[in-house]
Amino acid sequence: MWTSLPLFGTAALLAVMLAASYTFAVALVAGADGKPRTLQAARFGAYGTVTLVGVAVLCLAYAFVTHDFRLRYVTAHSDRSMPTVYLITALWGGQDGSILWWLFLLGVNIGACVKWLGRRYLELQPYILATLMVVVLFFCIVMTFSANPFSESISGAPPDGQGMNALLQNYWMIIHPPCLYTGFVGCTVPFAFAVAALVTGRLDHEWIVASRKWTLFAWMFLAIGNTLGALWAYESLGWGGYWGWDPVENAAFLPLLTATAFIHSVMLQERRGLLKVWNVALICLTFFLTIFGTFLTRSGVIASVHSFAQSSIGNYFVAFLALLFVVSSTLVFYRWPELRDLPPTPQLRRATLVTGWVLLLLYGPGLYLIYNLPLSVGIRIGLMALGAGAFVFVGLELVFRRMTRGLTLESTRPEIDSILSREMTFLLNNWGLLGFMLFVLVATTFPMISDALWNEKVTVGPPYYNAWVQPIGLIIFFLMGVGTLFGWKKTSDEALRRAFRIPTVVLFGTAALQYFLGKYLGFQAVVWADPVYTGVMGKGLQAFNAWTPVLGFSLAAFNVSVILQEYFFLFRARARSGASKDTPAVLWYAGLVPGFLHTLFTLPPPSRRRYGGYIVHLGIVMAFIGFTGRAWTVDRETSLSPGQTFHIGSYDLVYAGPRMEVDVNKRMIFADLHVTKDGKDAGTLHPAKFIYMKSPDSPVTIVSMLRAASCACGLSSPPTSRVSGRSGGRSQASPPAWRSASCSR
Amino acid sequence: MALGLLLALMPAPAYAQSGMDDMHSHTIRIDNEHERDIFGSLRCMCGCPRDLLSTCSCESAEAAREQIRREISAGMTKEQILLGYQKVHGTSALAVPPDTGALRAIYAVPLVAFLGGAVGLGLTVRRWQARSASRNAKALRSDTLAVPAKRDEYDARLDDELKDLDG
Numbered sequence: 001m002w003t004s005l006p007l008f009g010t011a012a013l014l015a016v017m018l019a020a021s022y023t024f025a026v027a028l029v030a031g032a033d034g035k036p037r038t039l040q041a042a043r044f045g046a047y048g049t050v051t052l053v054g055v056a057v058l059c060l061a062y063a064f065v066t067h068d069f070r071l072r073y074v075t076a077h078s079d080r081s082m083p084t085v086y087l088i089t090a091l092w093g094g095q096d097g098s099i100l101w102w103l104f105l106l107g108v109n110i111g112a113c114v115k116w117l118g119r120r121y122l123e124l125q126p127y128i129l130a131t132l133m134v135v136v137l138f139f140c141i142v143m144t145f146s147a148n149p150f151s152e153s154i155s156g157a158p159p160d161g162q163g164m165n166a167l168l169q170n171y172w173m174i175i176h177p178p179c180l181y182t183g184f185v186g187c188t189v190p191f192a193f194a195v196a197a198l199v200t201g202r203l204d205h206e207w208i209v210a211s212r213k214w215t216l217f218a219w220m221f222l223a224i225g226n227t228l229g230a231l232w233a234y235e236s237l238g239w240g241g242y243w244g245w246d247p248v249e250n251a252a253f254l255p256l257l258t259a260t261a262f263i264h265s266v267m268l269q270e271r272r273g274l275l276k277v278w279n280v281a282l283i284c285l286t287f288f289l290t291i292f293g294t295f296l297t298r299s300g301v302i303a304s305v306h307s308f309a310q311s312s313i314g315n316y317f318v319a320f321l322a323l324l325f326v327v328s329s330t331l332v333f334y335r336w337p338e339l340r341d342l343p344p345t346p347q348l349r350r351a352t353l354v355t356g357w358v359l360l361l362l363y364g365p366g367l368y369l370i371y372n373l374p375l376s377v378g379i380r381i382g383l384m385a386l387g388a389g390a391f392v393f394v395g396l397e398l399v400f401r402r403m404t405r406g407l408t409l410e411s412t413r414p415e416i417d418s419i420l421s422r423e424m425t426f427l428l429n430n431w432g433l434l435g436f437m438l439f440v441l442v443a444t445t446f447p448m449i450s451d452a453l454w455n456e457k458v459t460v461g462p463p464y465y466n467a468w469v470q471p472i473g474l475i476i477f478f479l480m481g482v483g484t485l486f487g488w489k490k491t492s493d494e495a496l497r498r499a500f501r502i503p504t505v506v507l508f509g510t511a512a513l514q515y516f517l518g519k520y521l522g523f524q525a526v527v528w529a530d531p532v533y534t535g536v537m538g539k540g541l542q543a544f545n546a547w548t549p550v551l552g553f554s555l556a557a558f559n560v561s562v563i564l565q566e567y568f569f570l571f572r573a574r575a576r577s578g579a580s581k582d583t584p585a586v587l588w589y590a591g592l593v594p595g596f597l598h599t600l601f602t603l604p605p606p607s608r609r610r611y612g613g614y615i616v617h618l619g620i621v622m623a624f625i626g627f628t629g630r631a632w633t634v635d636r637e638t639s640l641s642p643g644q645t646f647h648i649g650s651y652d653l654v655y656a657g658p659r660m661e662v663d664v665n666k667r668m669i670f671a672d673l674h675v676t677k678d679g680k681d682a683g684t685l686h687p688a689k690f691i692y693m694k695s696p697d698s699p700v701t702i703v704s705m706l707r708a709a710s711c712a713c714g715l716s717s718p719p720t721s722r723v724s725g726r727s728g729g730r731s732q733a734s735p736p737a738w739r740s741a742s743c744s745r
Numbered sequence: 746m747a748l749g750l751l752l753a754l755m756p757a758p759a760y761a762q763s764g765m766d767d768m769h770s771h772t773i774r775i776d777n778e779h780e781r782d783i784f785g786s787l788r789c790m791c792g793c794p795r796d797l798l799s800t801c802s803c804e805s806a807e808a809a810r811e812q813i814r815r816e817i818s819a820g821m822t823k824e825q826i827l828l829g830y831q832k833v834h835g836t837s838a839l840a841v842p843p844d845t846g847a848l849r850a851i852y853a854v855p856l857v858a859f860l861g862g863a864v865g866l867g868l869t870v871r872r873w874q875a876r877s878a879s880r881n882a883k884a885l886r887s888d889t890l891a892v893p894a895k896r897d898e899y900d901a902r903l904d905d906e907l908k909d910l911d912g
Contacts, residue, residue, distance in 0.1 A: 246795060274873075381853045415877035416870055424870060431862050439855035446842070446851045454847050459788050461797060461840030468852065530782045533844045534824060637775045 005063055006070055009150030012056035016103075017140040019049040024133040031126030031199070039122070042129050046114045049136060053107035057091070057100060060149050064090055069157040073097055073149040079163040079694050081665035089173045090164050095298060095313070096149035098177070102294075103139040105178065106185040110136070113189050113214070124207060127196035128189075135188050142316045163665075163694030172232035180225030180252055184290040186218025187255055190262075191287035194280050198331035203280075203338050205270055211283060212266050215259055222256045235703050241630075245465040247302040250444040251293030254437055258286040261433040264426050271488060272423060274414045276339045277332065278430070284328040291321055301448055329360060336396060348403045352396055359395040418490035425483030432476040439472060440465075467532040470545045474555060477624055480617060481559040484566060503561040510557035514550050522650075525550035527631045552628030559621045563614045570611060574599070652676045653685070666692045668702075675706060682706055773802050774810070783813055783823055786841065790834045797840055 002008075023045030030038035060073075064087045069075045077090040077097065092101035110132050117125055143149065190211035197207035229249065230242035243249060262282040268274040296302055299314025333356030337344040370383045416423050442449075443460050450458045485491075485499040515525040528546045531538035574580040582602055588595035600611055634649045642657040656672040673685040688702040775781045781799055789801035789809065798806050798813075809830075816826050830838055842848045 244795070381847070381850045381857070384854070414873050415880065416873040417877050417881075419870060419874065427866055427870065431859075431866050435855065435859040435862060438858050442854050443851060447837075449850075450842070450848065456848065457835060457837040458842040458848060458851075459795065459837045459840060460842060460851065461788060461795065463785055464841040464851075467841070530823070532786075532841045535844065537844065635781070637773045639774065 002062070002066070002068075005059060005068055006150045006152045009056060009059040009063070009071075010144075010148060012052055012059060013140060013144050013148065013150070016049055016052045016056060017137060017144065019045060019052055020133045020136040020140060023049055024130050024137065027126045027129040027133065031130070036122075039126055042126060043114055043117075046110055046129055046132070049133065050107040050111040053104050053136075057104040060097060060100060061088060061091055063150075064088065067161070069159075069161055070152050071149065072151050072153045075153060075158055075161045077161070077164050079161040079665075081693060082164060082169070083664075085174065086164060086169050089168070089177075092177050092181070093164050093168050093173070096143065096147040096151075098181075099139055099143055099147055099313075100149050101177070102181050102185060103136065103143070105181050106132075106136065106139070106188060109182075109185050109189060113192075121196075121206065121210060123200055123202060124193065124196040127199045128192040131192035131195045132188060135192075138316070138320050142313050146313045146316060163692065166666075166690065166692040166695050166698050166700045167236055169665075169690075169692065169700075170232065170236055172228060172235070176225060176228040176232050179221050179228055183218050183220075183222030183225045184252075184255070184294070186214065186221055187259065187287045187290045189214040190218070190283050194283045195327070195331065198280065198335050201335060201338050201344075203276060203335060208266055208269050208279065212263065212270075215262055215266075215283070215286075219256065219259045219263060222252070222259060226252055226256060235705075236700065241462075245443075245460075245462045247444050248293075248297050250440050251289075251296045254293060254441060254444075255286045255289040257433050257437040257440070258282055258289060261430045261437075262286060264433075265430050268423055268426055272414070272416075273341070274416070274423065276341075277336070280332060280339065282430075284324070284332075288321065288324055288328075291317060291324065295321065296444070302444070329356065333357065333396070336400065340400060342404065348400075351399050351403050355395055355399040420486060420491045420496060422483065422486045422488050422491075425479065425486050429476070429479050429483055432472070432479050436469075436472050436476060439468065443468075463532055467541050467545060470548045471541075473624075473627070474548065474551055477552070477555050477559070477620075480620065481555065481562045484562050484614070484617070499565070502565055503558050506561040507554050507558035511550055511554035514553055518550070523549070523553075523632060549628055549631040552624055552631075556621050556625050556628065559617065559624075563618055563621075566614055567611070570603075570607075571599070650678050651682070652679075656684075665694070666690050673704075773800070773806075775799065776814075779823075780810075780814065780817065783817070783826055784810060786823070786827060786839065787813075787830050788834075788838050788840055790838055 023042055026038060026045055027042040030042050060071075062068075063071050063074050064078055065084065067074070067078070067080055073094060073096045074090075077094045078087055082090070090097070092098040113132070114129070117128070121128070193207045193211040193214070197203050226249075229252065233244060233249070234242045262279065265275050265282060266279055269276055269279050295314060295317035299317065301314065330353070332339070333353045334349060335344075336352035336356070337348045342348065367384050371380055373380055373383075375383075418424075443465060446460050447458055450456045481503065485496070485503065487495060491499075511525075514523060518525045526546050527549050529542065531542035533541070571580065580599075583595055583598045587598050600608060603611060636646070636648045638646055640646055640653075640655040642655055644655050646653045646655070652675070654674045654676075656674060659670045659672055661668045661670070668688050668690050670686045670688040673687070675682040675685055683706045685704040685706060687704040689699040690702055691699045775784060784799035785797055787798045787809070789796045789798050789803060789806040791801065791803045791805040793801060793803065796803075796806070798809055813826055813830075816829070821829075827839065831843075836843065836848075842851050
C-alpha cells in the first residue's frame with residue numbers, strides 16, 4: 001500500500017487549484033495584452049491543470065483497486081468482495097468521488113477544446129480558457145473544503161469496506177454516469193464561448209459556429225445518458241417504468257431541452273442574424289441548469305431516490321449559481337447594444353447596464369408586491385408568471401428605444417419575411433421546448449417553493465407529470481414534423497401544398513385506420529383513465545389524454561412520412577443533378593445503409609447537418625411510439641405458487657419455482673416463469689432478488705424482460721420456502737409476489 | 746430571490762443514498778384498476794422518497810392498501826378516500842398537489858408563461874414581418890427604374906440550384 005496516498009491525493013487537488021488559478025490569471029493577462037506568448041503560457045497552464053486532475057483521479061482509482069480503507073470514501077463505497085470493474089465504478093458511486101470524476105471529465109473536455117482551438121479564435125481563446133478555469137476552480141474548492149475524496153478515517157483503516165450501494169452494482173453504472181456527466185460537462189465549453197464572445201464583443205457568427213459543434217457533442221451525451229438512465233431505472237429501481245419523473249431525472253432532462261432549443265435557434269442566427277440575445281441566454285441557461293441539476297442531486301433539498309448523503313456542498317453550489325447569474329446577466333446587459341446590432345455608444349451601454357440591474361433588483365420586491373395584491377390567487381400567480389420573463393426584457397427594450405430614438409436602425413433590426421417559413425417554425429419549436437422546460441422546472445422545484453412560500457409540504461408524483469406532459473409533448477412532436485416542411489425565408493403556397501400533401505394523407509389515414517380498426521387489433525384509438533383532478537380542468541386533461549394513443553400514433557406516422565419525403569427529395573435532387581454518381585455503386589449493392597451513409601457524409605456541410613438531424617428526428621419518433629405504447633400496456637400484480645399459471649393480456653405465465661445462485665458477493669434468488677403467447681412458447685423470464693453480502697437488508701429487484709415478446713416481470717419479495725405450522729408439517733412453497741408483470745401488445 | 750430561496754432551504758431533510766430496507770419485501774397486491782388508480786394517487790409515507798402506494802412494497806404501504814380496500818368495500822368514493830388519507834398524513838401524501846388555492850401555481854405558472862410566450866412571440870414576429878414588408882416596399886419602389894444586373898441573374902440561378910439540391 002502506498003503510505004502517503006491520502007496526502008498525495010489531497011496535494012494533487014491543491015495543485016489543480018493552483019494550476020487553475022495560474023491559468024486563469026495568465027489567460028486574463030493574455031486577453032489584455034494580446035501577446036501570443038502569454039496565450040501560449042495559458043494554454044500550457046490548461047494542459048497542466050488537466051494533467052493534475054488526471055493524477056488525482058488515478059490516485060483515487062488506485063486507492064479503490066488496492067482497497068486502501070484509510071480513505072473514508074473508499075471504505076464507504078467498496079469492499080474486498082467487489083469485482084475490479086465495480087471498484088473502478090465506485091469512483092463515481094458516491095458524492096466526493098463523483099465530483100472528482102466530474103472534474104476529470106471536464107478536464108478531458110478542456111484538453112480536447114484547447115487542442116482543437118489551436119490557432120482558431122485567438123481573440124476569444126484567453127477568455128474561453130479563463131471561464132473554463134473558473135469552473136475547474138469551483139469544483140476544486142468544493143472538494144478541498146467540503147467533499148474531499150482523499151480524507152482519511154479518524155478511526156484508522158477498517159479491515160473491510162462497507163461496500164457499494166447494491167443498486168449501483170449494475171452494468172449500467174459503468175456507462176450511464178460517465179455518459180451523463182460528459183453531457184453535463186460538455187455544456188461548459190459552449191458557455192465559455194458565450195462568455196468570451198460577450199467579454200470581447202465579438203458577437204458575430206464566429207462563436208456561434210464553434211459553440212454549436214460543442215453543444216451538439218454535449219447534447220449527444222446528454223441524450224444517451226438520459227436514455228441509459230431510463231433503461232437502468234426500468235431494470236433496477238422497480239418503478240415499473242423507464243421514467244419516474246424523479247427530481248434527479250428531471251435535472252438531467254432540463255439541460256437537454258434547452259440545448260435542443262439552442263441547436264435549432266442557433267440556425268436562425270447563422271442564416272438570418274436573428275435571436276442573438278436569445279442564443280446567448282439559452283447557452284448560459286443550459287450551463288446554469290447543469291449546475292442547478294447537480295445542486296438538486298447533491299444538496300438533498302428535494303426528496304429523490306438518487307439523492308446523495310446530505311452535506312454542506314449545496315451552499316457552494318448556490319454561491320456558484322449566484323456568481324454565474326450575476327456574471328452572465330452583467331455581460332448580457334453590457335453587450336445589449338451589440339447584441340441588437342447597434343454601434344455601442346458609452347451612453348447606451350451605461351443605460352442598458354444600469355437599467356438591467358435595476359430591473360433585476362426590483363424583480364424580487366416586484367413579485368412580492370404582486371403576490372400581496374388584493375386579487376384572486378389565480379390572477380396574482382398569472383401576473384407573477386407573466387412578470388417572470390417579460391420584466392427585464394421589456395424594460396431593456398424600452399430603454400433601448402428611448403436611447404435610439406431618431407437613429408436609423410432599419411438595416412440592423414431583425415426581420416422575418418413570412419410566417420410561412422422555417423424561421424417561424426423554429427421560433428415555435430423554441431417556444432414549445434422552453435415551455436416544456438419551464439413546466440418540468442416548476443414541477444420539480446415546487447415542493448420547496450410551496451414549503452417556503454406557503455408552509456405547505458407537497459409531493460409532485462408521476463401522475464401529475466404524466467397528465468400534463470401529454471399535451472405539451474404532442475405539441476412539440478407536431479411542431480417537429482411541421483417545421484421540417486417549411487423552407488427558409490418564405491414558402492410558396494404551391495411548395496407548401498406539395499410538401500404537406502403526402503404527410504397529411506398519412507396523418508389522417510393512420511388516425512382513421514386506428515380509430516376504426518385499432519380496437520379489433522388491441523390498439524384502441526382512445527383509452528380512458530381516471531382524471532387527476534376533479535372539475536372542468538381535470539375532465540379536459542382526461543379527455544385530451546384519452547385521445548393520446550391515436551394522436552401520438554398518427555403524429556408518429558406523420559413525422560416518419562415527413563422524414564422519408566425529405567430523403568426522397570434529397571435523392572431525387574441528387575439524381576437530377578448527377579451528384580448521385582459520387583456514391584460508388586458498390587456501396588448500394590452492399591446494402592441500403594452503406595450507400596445511404598456515404599451519401600449523407602458526402603453532402604455539403606449545411607445539408608449534412610440537416611439530413612443528419614432528420615435521423616435524430618427519427619429516433620424521437622421511435623421514442624414517441626414507445627410513449628404512446630404505454631397506453632396499451634397491462635400491469636398486474638399477483639402472488640403465485642410453483643406450478644400456478646397467471647394470465648395477463650395475451651400471455652400465460654407459468655411459475656416453475658424458485659432457484660438460488662451464489663457468487664462472491666451476493667445471493668441471487670430467481671423465480672423462473674415460462675411464458676407463452678397465444679399458446680406459443682415465448683421464452684422464460686428470470687426475475688430475481690439480489691441480496692448482497694454487505695447489505696443483506698436491502699435486496700435489489702432485478703427485472704427480467706423478453707424484449708421480443710414485450711413482456712417484463714419483477715419481484716417485490718424474494719421467493720422463499722417455509723414450513724406451515726397449520727398444515728401439520730406439510731412443506732409449502734410460499735408464493736413469490738410479483739412486483740409487476742407488464743406486457744405490451 | 747430564487748437563489749435566496751435555495752439558500753433558505755438548504756437545511757431541508759435529505760435522504761441518504763440507501764436502498765430498500767428489510768421492510769420493503771412485502772407483496773404488492775392490486776386487485777383491480779380502481780384500486781390501482783387510488784394507490785397510484787397516494788404516496789407511501791414510510792419515509793422512502795417518492796414511492797407511491799401502487800409501487801412501494803414496505804409494511805406500512807401494505808397496511809395502507811388494506812385500509813383503503815376496506816374503505817372501498819364500505820362504498821367510499823375515490824375523493825373521500827384521498828381526503829381521508831390527506832387528513833391523516835398531510836398534503837404531501839397526495840401524488841398530485843390538490844387543485845386548490847396557491848397550490849394551483851404548479852400548473853398556472855407554466856401555463857401562463859406558455860401563453861404569455863405565445864403572445865410575445867406573435868407580437869415579435871408581427872413586428873419583424875412588418876419591418877420586412879416595409880423594406881421590401883421601399884426596395885420595390887427604388888428598383889422600378891433599375892436594370893437587373895448580371896450578378897442578380899447569377900444569384901437567382903444559384904439560389905434555384907441550391908433549392909433543388911436542398912429539396
